Amino acid sequence: MRASPMKAAVGHTTAVLTSVAMAFPVYLVVVNAMKTKVQASAMGVEFPTSLEWANFATVIDKGKLLTSFLNSMLYAVGSTALSTVAAAMAAFVLSRARTPVRRFLYFFIILGIALPINFVTLTAIMQATHLINTKPGIIILYAATQIPFAVFLIYGFIASIPRELDEAAIIDGCSPFQLFFIVVLPLLKPVLVTAAILNFLGVWGDFLFPLYYLNSSAHWPMTLAVYNFFGQYQQSWNLVSADILLTIIPVLVVYLLGQRFILSGLTSGSVKG
């Protein structure tokens, strides 16, 4: 359909206004992060009159941002690596050999996409395994919760890899590990990148597990550190904004670089193309 110029103008106006509304809070954070405390008191839309780069140094120092940045990185990267490899191994044998038992296990795993976590009894398990208040504990929890969706995503992709490859590798004498890690895994790269990016963003934005299971601020990720910082410096929106900006920069970078993978992951399985 070819839209008339009038319709196109209305369409673009709507789209531009929507885009502005969507990007507006990020804009607010950027301009206010540069202001003085007085200028930022109302978190207004105005440009800063002077650029207060020192705000960033202040929040890195007072908000303990370096520690929490490294914690967030550790949780996001560690859980992503763990859950992606575990999910890929599982999805591989589930997708290739669809026996009744494995069909059941597949559905049992992806049921986790819908289920809630019982945080109360999980505490007991975290205590019993001595993982409560530890960094490995948080990594394991994130990995466990990401497995259902990762298995679902990778399972669908594996069906598109020809079985003839497996057969050739088996004839050449590959063991199951060689078959999977040397032959199949490299071919899964696109879907692994998608799973990894979605997992990374999910973990970076989450604060539930740390809220429940980390009481030492030295282990906090950036989200929780920002929230705590806000509690102490509610009156200083310039500092809060600077803190928020530093927290979302990694997210924005991953989003801009990985948008193609993110979109393919969101739509795979949900819509048949």
Place this chain on the structure above:
Amino acid sequence: MFLRHYPIYFLVPAVVLYFVFFILPSLLGIGYSFTDWSTYSDQVNFVGLDNFVHIFSPGENYLAYIGNTLIFTVVTIALKTVIGLGLAVLLSEGVRRFSHLYRLAIYLPAVLPTLVVALIFRSILHPATGVLNRLLRAIGLDALALQWLTDPHIALFSVIGVDTWKGVGYITVILLAGLQTIPRDYYEAAEIDGAGFWARLRFVTIPMLMPALVVVTVLNVLYGLRVFDIVYAMTNGGPGYATEVISTEIFKAFSQGQYGLGTALSTIMFAVLLVAGYFVIRLLERTSSQE
């Protein structure tokens, strides 16, 4: 036998992680929901259905929290689906040029951490100094400059509004992908038959988009019933209990050491979502069997 090459022990890491840290707590939770487990006492006693009777008794507030959760779920589904569909149609038909950039902006809020979004909106929605009310007053709409997060009658809807802003991009992206699977000839045929915009939407787009609409509805139901972050960070259930939902109440029960009660609430949620999960699997099974 070819199964030898796809050994079942490849499942061990995923299944162990998933079972021990995801499924096992829920199963244990069913048992503990019949006890008075708490931090006040070392003993855990079987109390039968006491926790559930407590939750469902009219004298308590829990039914209101369940009601808030349902209102949140239903209203966010309606808003996200209608706005998401509108944006998807706009991006696929109205504005071909730059549609990539628009999509980038529309999905942006979905990747921002909820906690950060909530902090920014607490400033934007501040009754006196917030950007929203200053804008409304500047254009003479003083009557619309409400106490967004402090008036118990509207706080829940303010949270719903922010959640819709954050989540609509996700829905738009899925519906947009769905729209692209509809053959163009259907629209051409409809146009030849004299169908206008609304007729095409009603008789071509929506029926053809049904699978995608079902998917987004299911995703929104799962999200809405489990919602925690946005409520916790924007209002923490307040003012009073006006925006309290099931998950925030579970966290409060947990913080106060009322583990038995918190577990009972979790178990109710588990039962409801298990039913939802059955439909998710049916849905996914249908799409995967089409391969």
